[in-house]
Amino acid sequence: MPTGVVPDLDALMQSLPDDSLVVEPDRMANYRWDRAHDPDAGMPLAVVRATCTEDVQAAVRFASAHGIPVVTRGAGTGLSGGSSAVDGCIVVSTERMRAIEVDPNTRTATVGPGLMNGEVKAAVAEHGLWYPPDPSSFEICSIGGNVATNAGGLCCAKYGVTTDYVLGMTVVLADGTAVELGGPRLKDVAGLSLTKLFVGSEGTLGIITRVVLRLLPAPRIPATLVATFGTLEAACTAVLAITRRMRPSMLEFMDKASINAVEDMTRMGLDRDAEALLVMQSDEPTGFAAVEIAAMAKFCEASGATEVFSTDDPDEGEAFVTARRIAIPAIERRGSLLLEDVGVPVPRLGDLVMGIATISRAHDVEIAVIAHAADGNTHPLIVFDPMDAEQKSRAQAAYGEVMELAVGLGGTITGEHGVGRLKKPWLGLYLGDDVMALNRRIKNALDPDGILNPGCVL
Structure with a gap:
C-alpha cells in the first residue's frame, strides 16, 4: 500500500x-x-x-x-x-473462535484457537481425558497462542510441550488460502511435516484457525515433595541428581527473590531465608509414587537440603504448585519486568542460575529466577522502575547479557515463550548465519510480501 x-x-x-x-x-x-x-x-x-x-x-x-x-x-x-x-x-x-468437539474414541479434541487452555482441560476432563500442556497462565492463555509459541508449562518435563499434542490444524496462508494439515491420527508421515512447521511460528507463516489436539487419559492424583536449600548450588545439584535417574511429573525451581515475592502475596509460610525451593511431584501409581518421592527426598538431602516435606494430600500439594504458578504476578508487584525464557542443558543449569546472580550484582538490578528445572528452562525476571532511565538502561543491559550467557552455555534464548519482537536481536547469535538464512527462505516462500507479523522473529 x-x-x-x-x-x-x-x-x-x-x-x-x-x-x-x-x-x-x-x-x-x-x-x-x-x-x-x-x-x-x-x-x-x-x-x-x-x-x-x-x-x-x-x-x-x-x-x-x-x-x-x-x-x-x-x-x-x-x-x-x-x-x-x-x-x-x-x-x-481469534478471541471469538471458541468451538470445541471432543472425540473420546480417538482421544482428540478439535478446538478453535480462541479457547483458553484451561477451558480445553475442563471440557476434555468431562470425558475422563487430559490435555497436558499447562503454562502457568493456563486459565487465561489461548490455545492459538500456545500453538503459535509452542508453549510448555509445569508438566513438560514428563509430558512434553504443545507440539507433542498437535495432530492437525487449519491454517490461512498469506494469500488467503486455507489449508488442512494432519488430522486425528497418531501416526502420519505422508509428505513434509508441515503441521510441525506452523507450531511455534508466531503468526509469521500463517494464521491457525483450528487445531486437532491429542489427549491422554486423566492423570493420577500426584504426590508432592517440597525441598528448601541454603544455596543455589545445592538446589541445582539436587535437580541434576534427580533428572539423571528418574522422570518426575513436575520439578520446579524458585529462588529467594521469587520465594519472598510469593510469600508477600500468600502468607503461606514459605521459608524467607531459603536461597532456593524445589517443588516436585510424582503421578506414578500408588506405591510407585511413594518410592519415587522417597528417592527424590534422598537426593535432595544428599545435596544439602535444609528441609524436605512430602504430602499425599492433593489440596496441600496444589497449594505449593499454585505458589510456583503465581510467581510472575507476585514479582510484578515490585516493579516493571523484563521477562526472559532462556534454557540450557540440565547439567549447565547451575552455571546459568549462578551466572544470572552475577549479572544481577554487576548491574545492580534484581533478577528473580523461576524455572522448569527438569528441562533446564528458566524464567529470569528483571525488575526495574520504568521512570528511572538509568535503572532501565541497566536492566536492558542485563537482559542481553542473560541471553548471551545462555547461548554461551549451549542453551537457547527461548524455551517456550517465543522470540517475538523483544528477543529478535539475539536470534542470529543463537541460530548462526546459515540457519538464519534458512529461516528467512522459508518465511519468504510462504509470505513473499512479508505481510504476516512483520518485525516478529525474523
Whole structure:
C-alpha cells in the first residue's frame, strides 16, 4: 500500500459478520499490546474479531491486496511481544473462535484457537481425558497462542510441550488460502511435516484457525515433595541428581527473590531465608509414587537440603504448585519486568542460575529466577522502575547479557515463550548465519510480501 494511502474498509466490513470490524481508536487500544508491554507497539488500522476461518480469509485477502501488515492475536498473554501491533496493521483477533468437539474414541479434541487452555482441560476432563500442556497462565492463555509459541508449562518435563499434542490444524496462508494439515491420527508421515512447521511460528507463516489436539487419559492424583536449600548450588545439584535417574511429573525451581515475592502475596509460610525451593511431584501409581518421592527426598538431602516435606494430600500439594504458578504476578508487584525464557542443558543449569546472580550484582538490578528445572528452562525476571532511565538502561543491559550467557552455555534464548519482537536481536547469535538464512527462505516462500507479523522473529 502506498505510504499515506488509507484503503476503504467498506469492502472488508461487508465480508464480515456484524460487529466484527473494529476501527475506533479507543476500542483498538486494547489490541495493541501483549503482556510484554512492548513500548514500540503501534496503532492498528483495524481489528478483525474473526468468528471462523472464512473471516480470517477475508481479512488476509484484503490485507494482501492492499499490502497491509497482519498481526494475529489470541488472549494477549504473550511474554515476548509477538502479538504487539504495528502501525497501520490489521489485527486479526481469534478471541471469538471458541468451538470445541471432543472425540473420546480417538482421544482428540478439535478446538478453535480462541479457547483458553484451561477451558480445553475442563471440557476434555468431562470425558475422563487430559490435555497436558499447562503454562502457568493456563486459565487465561489461548490455545492459538500456545500453538503459535509452542508453549510448555509445569508438566513438560514428563509430558512434553504443545507440539507433542498437535495432530492437525487449519491454517490461512498469506494469500488467503486455507489449508488442512494432519488430522486425528497418531501416526502420519505422508509428505513434509508441515503441521510441525506452523507450531511455534508466531503468526509469521500463517494464521491457525483450528487445531486437532491429542489427549491422554486423566492423570493420577500426584504426590508432592517440597525441598528448601541454603544455596543455589545445592538446589541445582539436587535437580541434576534427580533428572539423571528418574522422570518426575513436575520439578520446579524458585529462588529467594521469587520465594519472598510469593510469600508477600500468600502468607503461606514459605521459608524467607531459603536461597532456593524445589517443588516436585510424582503421578506414578500408588506405591510407585511413594518410592519415587522417597528417592527424590534422598537426593535432595544428599545435596544439602535444609528441609524436605512430602504430602499425599492433593489440596496441600496444589497449594505449593499454585505458589510456583503465581510467581510472575507476585514479582510484578515490585516493579516493571523484563521477562526472559532462556534454557540450557540440565547439567549447565547451575552455571546459568549462578551466572544470572552475577549479572544481577554487576548491574545492580534484581533478577528473580523461576524455572522448569527438569528441562533446564528458566524464567529470569528483571525488575526495574520504568521512570528511572538509568535503572532501565541497566536492566536492558542485563537482559542481553542473560541471553548471551545462555547461548554461551549451549542453551537457547527461548524455551517456550517465543522470540517475538523483544528477543529478535539475539536470534542470529543463537541460530548462526546459515540457519538464519534458512529461516528467512522459508518465511519468504510462504509470505513473499512479508505481510504476516512483520518485525516478529525474523
